[in-house]
Amino acid sequence: xxxxxxxxxxxxxxxxxxxxxxxxxxxxxxxxxxxxxxxxxxxxxxxxxxxxxxxxxxxxxxxxxxxxxxxxxxxxxxxxxxxxxxxxxxxxxxxxxxxxxxxxxxxxxxxxxxxxxxxxxxxx
Amino acid sequence: xxxxxxxxxxxxxxxxxxxxxxxxxxxxxxxxxxxxxxxxxxxxxxxxxxxxxxxxxxxxxxxxxxxxxxxxxxxxxxxxxxxxxxxxxxxxxxxxxxxxxxxxxxxxxxxxxxxxxxxxxxxxxxxxxxxxxxxxxxxxxxxxxxxxxxxxxxxxxxxxxxxxxxxxxxxxxxxxxxxxxxxxxxxxxxxxxxxxxxxxxxxxxxxxxxxxxxxxxxxxxxxxxxxxxxxxxxxxxxxxxx
Numbered sequence: 001x002x003x004x005x006x007x008x009x010x011x012x013x014x015x016x017x018x019x020x021x022x023x024x025x026x027x028x029x030x031x032x033x034x035x036x037x038x039x040x041x042x043x044x045x046x047x048x049x050x051x052x053x054x055x056x057x058x059x060x061x062x063x064x065x066x067x068x069x070x071x072x073x074x075x076x077x078x079x080x081x082x083x084x085x086x087x088x089x090x091x092x093x094x095x096x097x098x099x100x101x102x103x104x105x106x107x108x109x110x111x112x113x114x115x116x117x118x119x120x121x122x123x124x
Numbered sequence: 125x126x127x128x129x130x131x132x133x134x135x136x137x138x139x140x141x142x143x144x145x146x147x148x149x150x151x152x153x154x155x156x157x158x159x160x161x162x163x164x165x166x167x168x169x170x171x172x173x174x175x176x177x178x179x180x181x182x183x184x185x186x187x188x189x190x191x192x193x194x195x196x197x198x199x200x201x202x203x204x205x206x207x208x209x210x211x212x213x214x215x216x217x218x219x220x221x222x223x224x225x226x227x228x229x230x231x232x233x234x235x236x237x238x239x240x241x242x243x244x245x246x247x248x249x250x251x252x253x254x255x256x257x258x259x260x261x262x263x264x265x266x267x268x269x270x271x272x273x274x275x276x277x278x279x280x281x282x283x284x285x286x287x288x289x290x291x292x293x294x295x296x297x298x299x300x301x302x303x304x305x306x307x308x309x310x311x312x313x314x315x316x317x318x319x320x321x322x323x324x325x326x327x328x329x330x331x332x333x334x335x336x337x338x339x340x341x342x343x344x345x346x347x348x349x350x351x352x353x354x355x356x357x358x359x360x361x362x363x364x365x366x
Contacts, residue, residue: 094194094195094196094202095206098192098194099213102171102192103210103213105190
């Protein structure tokens with residue numbers, strides 16, 4: 001019974017994260033599916049016993065709990081990858097923005113020089 | 125009377141040396157540094173990159189200096205990456221980097237610039253001859269120097285944490301697009317060697333910090349070690365230097 005509770009709690013947590021827009025729906029989808037399959041399968045004692053035996057776990061329901069931990073780890077790794085990619089994009093944008101601002105300053109300096117006036121004379 | 129922008133003649137830029145001063149909250153020394161750089165000659169132009177300081181850094185009152193503010197604190201590596209890209213895009217001959225806290229002597233800049241101009245070296249590195257560090261810092265620096273020497277077969281000067289360097293045009297072109305983040309200096313020097321740039325040591329005296337405090341604590345040291353070790357590990361799997 002405890003493993004059902006854990007799977008349900010995790011599914012609820014995922015739903016809350018998606019609802020609060022803390023997790024992208026595309027990212028959470030495979031984990032939702034995995035959790036649904038696991039929740040459905042764990043209602044079958046034969047599956048739970050088979051899983052426990054496959055992992056050499058004496059108390060079979062623990063196998064489901066371990067699988068839940070594994071899924072949780074998967075979510076964490078996905079999040080870390082996503083965050084890293086997002087960070088790369090943000091850095092690229094910040095860099096591009098800074099380069100544009102600097103190019104604009106260079107252009108203004110060159111223009112002010114071409115027109116033979118001080119930067120203090122005009123808007124800068 | 126109209127005053128001409130420092131470092132430029134009619135219709136043609138003569139700025140050849142871009143001096144990067146990355147800063148996070150260190151603003152007290154900036155006016156003096158920019159004024160000293162300006163006095164070095166017309167070919168020098170200072171570029172301040174405000175790395176998301178809590179209080180925006182005011183633009184120094186020196187004509188021709190550049191200032192850009194990043195929206196948040198991102199890390200020194202990104203500031204250096206921006207300066208390299210800007211120097212490449214605008215045809216600067218040499219890129220120099222100094223600290224904003226006044227520890228690097230502006231008078232030493234021409235020494236480094238001369239080295240990357242006349243020698244075969246693409247990168248001149250200001251090696252501090254008067255280092256006085258605490259135990260943690262000495263340990264971290266010794267480890268980084270040792271690993272960097274191993275990775276580059278002794279080609280990197282023995283102060284890979286020095287933030288005082290000059291890179292010539294060839295070096296700028298080779299390093300453009302390098303991925304640098306926080307604590308980038310050792311990675312920059314090893315990457316420079318990796319892309320075929322020659323490095324040269326120039327002995328300099330480091331001045332005492334004028335303002336602020338060093339951000340180097342035990343946690344920063346651990347992060348720096350971790351980052352550099354991962355970088356070094358990655359270098360082991362890279363193709364050998366051409």
